[in-house]
Amino acid sequence: MNDRKQHVIKKAHQLFIEKGFQATSIQDILDFSGISKGTFYKYFSSKSELLIAIYKTTFKQLQKERNDLLIGKSPSDIEIFIKQVEMQMISNRKNKLIALYEEVMSTNDADLKHYIRFTRLRSLRWMFSRFIDIFGEKNKPYLLDCAIMFQGIMQHNLQYNRLATDSNEKISSVVRYSVSRLVKLVEEVAEADEQLHPPELLEKWLPGLQKNNHELIDRFYKIVNPMRNCIPKHFQDKNAQEKYHELLDFIQEEIMHTRAPRKFLIESALQTLQNNPADIWKKELLQLNQIINAFFQQLEENEEEEH
Amino acid sequence: MNDRKQHVIKKAHQLFIEKGFQATSIQDILDFSGISKGTFYKYFSSKSELLIAIYKTTFKQLQKERNDLLIGKSPSDIEIFIKQVEMQMISNRKNKLIALYEEVMSTNDADLKHYIRFTRLRSLRWMFSRFIDIFGEKNKPYLLDCAIMFQGIMQHNLQYNRLATDSNEKISSVVRYSVSRLVKLVEEVAEADEQLHPPELLEKWLPGLQKNNHELIDRFYKIVNPMRNCIPKHFQDKNAQEKYHELLDFIQEEIMHTRAPRKFLIESALQTLQNNPADIWKKELLQLNQIINAFFQQLEENEEEEH
């Protein structure tokens, strides 16, 4: 993306954090970022679209950090989840995302509203899938409810905590407190066998999300991380271990952070992984292949849009 | 209050419900309620103040209904609490209060924001005091946290429930589900002995609320209702029972719904209550006297403001 455009996004975000979305006029943004009105409307078709661009960049950042916390760790480890939530809450507060969400819901802009709704549902879906990691498939019927309630608990606890003590240091303890409640809540609701929202609703709310970019990245991590974790178990040779780590690193780096990933190199790496002497990862590599294909397909579609 | 003004408030609320606060222009309100701009600005100094007027009337209504549900019932009965919450949630949805709250928080109007914050804290305080009724003084240290979390749980459950099924019929089951979780939550958090927010915070957040009108009315009910409930126990004579009910009814009616309550009549009624042969209600009547005095004092202050 254009450097200058990125600069405008940054400056505008700064203004939105300080003054709010509505209270910041386009003129303010022009003055603060030192561009002209013409350029602004060349980059963004409206103020709303600028806001969406801000969301997208901050979300990308958050997603990367969130997934990096999982590398080499067990997805069922609740301490990792706590770290992830904590990181997310700090990011939310720093970027005033919640306030901006709420502000947006009161605009007339249907697209913007739709995007926010989508974002929140995606966040809910992430939490749901993490809950399955942590609390197991057997609790699945209750975990959508738990995700909904946990988000409510977190949000309200943080909100009033902010009113009580205006420091950011306490976020950690609020998260720990809320997660403690969550653990008992899951137990309790499974015991009582009460369900308010069946998890199938998520697919109704987010149809065709499998093809979405962010979703693909999350699924990618979900497969690659366990593969990483079981390398030491299957290969005693230090060199072999390093080799497979390098291969996975390479694929991840190429997919995540390269504008134009080199398809053949990735395929070659996948082939090498497949030929491992321990003959493991058959299922994983199949899924990985699917994801990477979907990823390239999506990349092509994006290019078509640009021309 | 002026009939015409009340009419404008009603029509404007209707528009706000349909289109939202920001999306409704003052011109829309003028057209829809059939008044001119001059009149509008005679009634309300701004659109924000009109919104506050809307809040005040709907809150008054809600408070009345909420307290009426308690008459003759035990405050510790959780079924009554469920009915109260249900009623509140239906009112919230019908009047789109939550959406309007959120919308307002994104305006620049400091007064409006302040008022909303005050309203939410008052609602939290009400819930906290009801929790003490229900779960007992012994759980008090944890009940502010529980009130905060319960509000979060309620709000999120309702929000997603609305997304799933667009009907209002389900509100009842969502409330029941949420209250079930609440009961276990209180148990659990008391057992674990974990506290996030000490209840004293409420007094810091809502200083001098004892003098506030709404608060006085709530405290009034809190004292009168138990008095009502113990009439049959202390007086066997049907006539005596009816007499004391009538006296309490009279005071309540005079305080609640009369523009200019007749002070001497109320004092006389209080005196008669005090002379009851069973010689009960000493403490209650003392408190009642305090409240009524505060009430009249506030009434005088309001009159001074008007002149």
Added chain:
DNA sequence: AAAGTGTTTAAACAGGGGGTATAAAATATG
């Protein structure tokens, strides 16, 4: 019934916002 009082109306006005169009200036590309 007439005069005087306050209330309501209609209309014009100011100031500011988002978004569009266009001609001139600056910058990049061959």
Added chain:
DNA sequence: CATATTTTATACCCCCTGTTTAAACACTTT
């Protein structure tokens, strides 16, 4: 150097909130 593209500055449109003003209206007092 010449051409093509991007960027700028500015004027313009329409809509919004909030103020002001003079005229029309209603209602009380005499």
